Amino acid sequence: NxxxxxxxxxxxxxxxxxxxxxxxxxxxxxxxxxxxxxxxxxxxxxxxxxxxxxxxxxxxxxxxxxxxxxxxxxxxxxxxxxxxxxxxxxxxxxxxxxxxxxxxxxxxxxxxxxxxxxxxxxxxxxxxxxxxxxxxxxxxxxxxxxxxxxxxxxxxxxxxxxxxxxxxxxxxxxxxxxxxxxxxxxxxxxxxxxxxxxxxxxxxxxxxxxxxxxxxxxxxxxxxxxxxxxxxxxxxxxxxxxxxxxxxxxxxxxxxxxxxxxxxxxxxxxxxxxxxxxxxxxxxxxxxxxxxxxxxxxNVDNPETKIVYKPISKYMCRQTDISFWITDSFVSSDFYDLVRSVGGDNIERVALIDIYSDVKTARTSHCYTITFQHMERVISVEEVKEIHNHIALLAEQQLGVQIR
Ligand code: PHE
The missing domain is CATH 3.30.930.10 (Bira Bifunctional Protein; Domain 2)
Structure with a gap:
């Protein structure tokens, strides 16, 4: 048995x-x-x-x-x-x-x-x-x-x-x-x-x-x-x-x-x-x-890389997605920097999750997931919305992308 x-x-x-x-x-x-x-x-x-x-x-x-x-x-x-x-x-x-x-x-x-x-x-x-x-x-x-x-x-x-x-x-x-x-x-x-x-x-x-x-x-x-x-x-x-x-x-x-x-x-x-x-x-x-x-x-290839572990929060996270048409000169790292400078300690992670190319218009769109999380408290839905909207606004103004 x-x-x-x-x-x-x-x-x-x-x-x-x-x-x-x-x-x-x-x-x-x-x-x-x-x-x-x-x-x-x-x-x-x-x-x-x-x-x-x-x-x-x-x-x-x-x-x-x-x-x-x-x-x-x-x-x-x-x-x-x-x-x-x-x-x-x-x-x-x-x-x-x-x-x-x-x-x-x-x-x-x-x-x-x-x-x-x-x-x-x-x-x-x-x-x-x-x-x-x-x-x-x-x-x-x-x-x-x-x-x-x-x-x-x-x-x-x-x-x-x-x-x-x-x-x-x-x-x-x-x-x-x-x-x-x-x-x-x-x-x-x-x-x-x-x-x-x-x-x-x-x-x-x-x-x-x-x-x-x-x-x-x-x-x-x-x-x-x-x-x-x-x-x-x-x-x-x-x-x-x-x-x-x-x-x-x-x-x-x-x-x-x-x-x-x-x-x-x-x-x-x-x-x-x-x-x-x-x-x-x-x-x-x-x-x-x-x-x-x-x-x-x-996640490094060189084992000699100096890494100091940053504690991860035990508080709940919230996620939003943002999609936009990029320009020819757009690079993802500019967007990552922008998200971090707007969201500060509230941002746990930003990840590119999808790339889509429209053949007719010859445009490319990126979709990112933004994870919001704070070390010391739960972030409210309103706060997330406000930061997200601010990120979207500045991305259009500073990076020239077009929100979908
Ligand atoms: N096997 C020992 C331990 O587990 C360590 C050891 C290995 C000591 C080889 C001497 C020689 O503690």
Whole structure:
């Protein structure tokens, strides 16, 4: 019957005692905001991706880092946890924290879940971007679906020591002890060089995103899949704020994935909060908005464009249409300027919705929709009428158009 299975991406999953996903969360699965052109999350992801494209190019001229942005968020507990050495009693595995489709499948809680398979496929340097899911309360800064960009890089002995004048005697591996600074199989030299490279790359990204003068600090932390591990924090609006987690990849993961002769680093960045800071978006829920008044503000091709989000009004809007015959020298932007100068803060948007050419008279007519809305109050019908008439009058006088 209908209730014994869930269908996701054309695949049916039997419901069992582990199932805890809800329609509200499955409705987010096809949003793919990180792949949506002109979305703040897409722009943020592009800025980071471009940093890698611009700074890491193979001798062939191709990008060093392969990018994966389309891997299904439905993974196994093995991918999300076991392959990354999560202990069996790690709280992340609990159904209170993770969305289980059933006992065999779940919605990834981090994009790191794909690291083992990508290393197995032979990739030594890659970025993976995607939506991730964690059971969480909903408020202005928490949402159960969000987005991450992970990076991973593996080095052979030759690659890691290649900048060193006399690398004789330098080794990647030893049978040593695990300390706060390194894993048992790594030499101090290898671990330190990987750490140095990792931190150099991540400071580079941070400075690209927030400017050269950004204040930052490294904080020791713990992840099951890296050691040593750090969080990078930046000083933003008088507070230290976590930007990313990273560390030296646990060697057991490289070994399991068939890359045991290499050492590597991994990092993971949360994109939602970065996008919110960059564009001054005050509420994470806005990132899921389908309101054109929100999305249109980010509709740019160049991800380096400086954008400051302008809040959208919660008050009712009113719309009017205006049609007129244009002159040969008419340009739409003159009309947009005129509407704004007459209507001021009452104008939310002006859009050209129709162009009509009359063959007999060889004239062209434009039709625009004007959206009236104020940040602090509802605009009355009378006010709208008055502004609209004033716009029509001035358009005829100043732009030479003829109202229809
Ligand atoms: N997966 C970690 C998280 O979700 C981030 C991370 C990725 C940390 C890779 C270290 C290495 O918080």
């Amino acid at each position: 209908n209730y014994s299975e869930i269908e996701l991406f054309n695949q049916k999953y039997p419901i069992d005692s582990c199932t805890n996903i809800t329609p509200r969360i499955t409705s987010k699965l096809n949003k793919q905001l990180h792949n949506k052109r002109g979305h703040p999350l897409f722009l943020t992801r592009q800025r980071i991706q471009n940093y890698f494209y611009n700074n890491f190019i193979k001798s062939s001229g191709n990008p060093l880092f392969a990018v994966f942005d389309n891997i299904s968020p439905i993974v196994t507990p093995y991918q999300n946890f076991d392959s990354l050495l999560f202990p069996h009693d790690h709280p992340g595995r609990l159904a209170t924290d993770t969305y289980y489709i059933n006992s065999k499948h779940l919605l990834r809680s981090h994009i790191t879940a794909h690291d083992e398979e990508l290393i197995k496929m032979g990739f030594n340097a890659f970025l993976s971007v995607g939506d991730v899911f964690r059971r969480d309360e909903i408020d202005f800064s928490h949402y159960p679906a969000f987005h991450q960009l992970d990076g991973l890089r593996l080095f052979s002995e030759q690659e890691l020591f290649h900048g060193i004048k006399d690398p004789t005697g330098l080794k990647l591996f030893e049978n040593g002890n695990r300390t706060n600074d390194k894993q048992d199989k790594h030499t101090v030299d290898a671990s330190k060089l990987v750490e140095f490279d990792l931190k150099h790359v991540l400071v580079g990204i941070t400075q690209k995103l927030f400017g050269k003068d950004i204040k930052y600090r490294w904080v020791d932390c713990y992840f099951p899949f890296t050691h040593p591990s750090w969080e990078l924090e930046i000083f933003y609006e008088n507070e230290w704020m976590e930007v990313l987690g990273c560390g030296v990849l646990e060697q057991a993961i490289a070994i399991n994935a068939g890359a045991g002769n290499k050492v590597g680093w991994a990092f993971g960045i949360g994109l939602d909060r970065l996008a919110m800071i960059q564009y001054h978006i005050p509420d994470i829920r806005l990132l899921w908005s389908e309101d054109r008044r929100f999305l249109d503000q980010f």
